[in-house]
Amino acid sequence: MITRKWHTVAEVAEMLGYGLSKTKTLVATGRIQSVKDGHNRRILPEWVDQYINDRVAEAA
Template sequence: MTVHIAAKWHTVSEVAAMLGYGLSKTKMLIASEQIRSVKDGRHRRVLPGWVDEYIQRRIDEAA
């Protein structure tokens, strides 16, 4: 039996891959707080809902 565990949060590189952005652009979006994140030790983590919020804002801006 295979157990699938869904990620509760994403790394910056995972967010970059999801959005189709480069790592530098994603880091800039996080540093400028356009994408929310939390510091976990030395790393930044992004909740899935925060990625959705960013995408929704981009859609709203385009409308």
């Protein structure tokens, strides 16, 4: 089995339980870090974790 090294915006939306539009907005505003790969955005797993950690810290 191959372990993915990064995710698409749609995959991150599904992981977080968010809609695609909300996730695209988070990426566009830099709340979720990403890199441009051709015509697509890619997101490292640790960047998803960082977003979650930031949200938890904001809530505390």
